[in-house]
Amino acid sequence: MSADVTVRGSDDVTAKEPAAVEQDRVAAVGTEGAGSVGPVGRHRVVAVVGTGTMGQGIAQVALVAGHPVRLYDSVPGRAGEAVAALASRLDRLVEKGRLDAESREAAVGRLHAAGELAELADAALVVEAIVEDPAVKRRLFADLEEVVGDDTVLATNTSSLSVTAIAGGLRRPGRFVGLHFFNPAPLLPLVEVVSGFATDPDVATRAYETVKGWGKTPVRCTDTPGFLVNRIARPFYAEAFRVYEEGGADPATIDAALRESGGFRMGPFELTDLIGQDVNEAVTRSVWDSFHQDPKFTPSLAQRRLVESGRLGRKTGHGWFPYAEGAERPEPHTAPPAKAPEGITVRGDLGPAEPLAGLFQEAGIEVRREDGDGHVRLPGGARLGLADGGTAFEHPDEEIIHFDLALDYARASRIVLSTGGRTSPESLAEAVGLFQALGKQVSVIGDVPGMIVARTVAMLADLAADVVDRGVATAEDVDTAMRLGVNYPAGPLEWAGKVGHARVRELLLSLHGHYPTGRYAPSQGTARRGYAEEGRDPR
Numbered sequence: 023m024s025a026d027v028t029v030r031g032s033d034d035v036t037a038k039e040p041a042a043v044e045q046d047r048v049a050a051v052g053t054e055g056a057g058s059v060g061p062v063g064r065h066r067v068v069a070v071v072g073t074g075t076m077g078q079g080i081a082q083v084a085l086v087a088g089h090p091v092r093l094y095d096s097v098p099g100r101a102g103e104a105v106a107a108l109a110s111r112l113d114r115l116v117e118k119g120r121l122d123a124e125s126r127e128a129a130v131g132r133l134h135a136a137g138e139l140a141e142l143a144d145a146a147l148v149v150e151a152i153v154e155d156p157a158v159k160r161r162l163f164a165d166l167e168e169v170v171g172d173d174t175v176l177a178t179n180t181s182s183l184s185v186t187a188i189a190g191g192l193r194r195p196g197r198f199v200g201l202h203f204f205n206p207a208p209l210l211p212l213v214e215v216v217s218g219f220a221t222d223p224d225v226a227t228r229a230y231e232t233v234k235g236w237g238k239t240p241v242r243c244t245d246t247p248g249f250l251v252n253r254i255a256r257p258f259y260a261e262a263f264r265v266y267e268e269g270g271a272d273p274a275t276i277d278a279a280l281r282e283s284g285g286f287r288m289g290p291f292e293l294t295d296l297i298g299q300d301v302n303e304a305v306t307r308s309v310w311d312s313f314h315q316d317p318k319f320t321p322s323l324a325q326r327r328l329v330e331s332g333r334l335g336r337k338t339g340h341g342w343f344p345y346a347e348g349a350e351r352p353e354p355h356t357a358p359p360a361k362a363p364e365g366i367t368v369r370g371d372l373g374p375a376e377p378l379a380g381l382f383q384e385a386g387i388e389v390r391r392e393d394g395d396g397h398v399r400l401p402g403g404a405r406l407g408l409a410d411g412g413t414a415f416e417h418p419d420e421e422i423i424h425f426d427l428a429l430d431y432a433r434a435s436r437i438v439l440s441t442g443g444r445t446s447p448e449s450l451a452e453a454v455g456l457f458q459a460l461g462k463q464v465s466v467i468g469d470v471p472g473m474i475v476a477r478t479v480a481m482l483a484d485l486a487a488d489v490v491d492r493g494v495a496t497a498e499d500v501d502t503a504m505r506l507g508v509n510y511p512a513g514p515l516e517w518a519g520k521v522g523h524a525r526v527r528e529l530l531l532s533l534h535g536h537y538p539t540g541r542y543a544p545s546q547g548t549a550r551r552g553y554a555e556e557g558r559d560p561r
Contacts, residue, residue: 059224061231062175064088066146069136071095071162073104076179077151079207082108084149085129086121086208087236092145094136096152101135108133111208143169147232149201151179159188167192175225177201181252182308185218185245196222199229202249203238204507211239212506218245239506241499243489247312250495251507252305254514256319257481259302262290262474263322270440270470271355273342278354279465282436284475285429285511291342295335299328299342317541318485354436357464360455362387363401369394374521375408377431385459400456404449409476410525411532413469414442421445423453427476427521429511437462442469471536472529480529482510483518484548490515491547518551527552 062068068084070077073095085091085108093101093108109130115121121129136142148166150159163176170176176198178188189198200216213233217226230240243250262276271279277289294302303325310319328334328341335341343351365388368379373396383389397407404421414422423445426438437457441450454464467473472480486500495503501513518526527549533542544552 059227059231061228061235062089062146064235065090067092067142067144069094069142069145069148070151071139071142071148071166072151072179073100074151076203076205076207078104078108078111079205080149080151080179080203081133082111082208083203083236083238085133086112088132090132090134092134092136092142094139094142098137101137105133105135139165139169142166143171145170145174147175147177147229149177149179154180154183156183156187159183160191163188163198164191167194173197175199175229177229179203182248182305184247184312185216186220189218189220195220197225199226200245200249201229201233204251210506211237212251212503213238213240214249214251214503214507215240215242216245216249217242221245239502241495241503243495243499243503244493246489246492246494248305248309250489250500250503253309254482254485254489254500254504255508256306256309257478257485258286258508259290259294259306259325260320260322261472261478261481263324265467265470265474265477266291267322267324268468268470270468271465271474272352274352275354275438275465275467276474278436279426279438279467279474280478282463283426283428283434283438284478285434287509287511294325295341295343295345297335298337299325299334303329317539318481320541355465355467357439357454357458357466360451360458362455362459363452364388365390365401366406366456367392367399368397369399370396372396372398373408373525374427375425375431381432381460382456387456387459398456400449400452402446402449402452404445404452406453406456409440409473409529411472411477411480411529411536413471413536414440414444415469418444421449423450424473425453425457426473427479429475429517435461435463436465438465438467438474440467440469440473472533476529477533479514479517479521480526480533481542482514483521483523483526484530484545486514487518487523487547487551488545489547491545491550518548523548523551523555524553 068089069092070081071094073093081091081093093104095101112121112126112129116123116126142148150162159178166176178200179202181202185200189195192198198218199221202214202216204210204212215226215230233240247253265271265276266273273291277291280286280289303321306321310321313319332338333340336345339346367390369392372378379389397405400406404423406423409424409426421444423439423441428434439453457464489495489500490497497515501516504510504513527544530542530544
């Protein structure tokens, strides 16, 4: 199962009627290899090995789609228990009006427990959802190869292990593919279809078309540590933890910034408390180790201390936040009310923050326009600009205030500001009041390069561009994976396109100057996009 995504819902899923006979005929033709490669026919058996939460969820998806389904578990009796549990799930779907009684009876009639692997001999597709141990998985698939036909597609649901390595000992590794469902499988639409080094392209296509026919949204990728979602998502956690470790802001304020300004469903601190600090950190360390400890994936020392102390999140009653009965949840820092300036000067185009100029005018603030490099000049003389990877302390002779990136400045309910010791309380109050005049809450954080949302989005976009540049996946599949797999408000590359790829590159270069470890050095993919946007030759 996916170890590192937001868990939603339970067993509720919109049931689908089995495909029509004609669809089955077309699918069967594709399965035999005539014409284009099609999905596994609905009349063919789908087997699921492993009857935990994920195994049962995958089985339910295949069953409701119309396949005969066989469940197998190495522990005697578990498969039978899973069959009973699935029948109960179908009953609840009937109660909710999502499945009629006749379809429920037909589905239960197609569902069987297998006492031995040999009973999976006629399966057209076998999906494994067992313990995340490569040796155990390799033994299972070696045993399956002795049972199933040569045309059977073998698939692993691993969320972090190498698909290539699991298939390495098979006689026919070309028929092996990764099918990474997200938990709960009946509800979440995304499936990562992972091609190992030896995976036959037709097998990957058949797997893709099969899960697409089940109502899922598949994305293709090559076998890379973390695949798409768990690889690209690392900065969402890592940058927040880094800001906290530097004393820039507390967890509640960082979470609020990413939710209320960045548009993310949950902040990284509350999300890792939900996932489990041990689980989240293990995924980060796995990706880091798999990339030979690339600094872009360096784990957080603060999170390591949480794990070592046993504060694993909701499941232990304490993580970044307390969860014991009666415990008070920390509130984000919010600035007190301040008077808005009567007028401001906008010098140049504000780039992705340009909509603010119109919002200020609508709030009754006089906006004067002048030529410039894209910033706001406050009445007291302070310079107010969008986070660019720089800091206020780099400008000892000027009052500098930065504001953070927002997904949508009109809809954002919170704006985050940062400044240094040179800025007077009066100038900071002008900036606070300016945004409060728009109905926003305002948080003031420390003088942190790149702030919170801006550096997070830049790093997400950089890893996404690197994935595409290396041929791991297409840009469309990357953005789809991040929207559906972890509920991001926009795909990283889509967001980078709105911010400006050149701006992302420059922000990362600035961060790289502050932290010359390689963590923030722009990837070739980001650099190329930035230069292309500017009409320059990256060579």
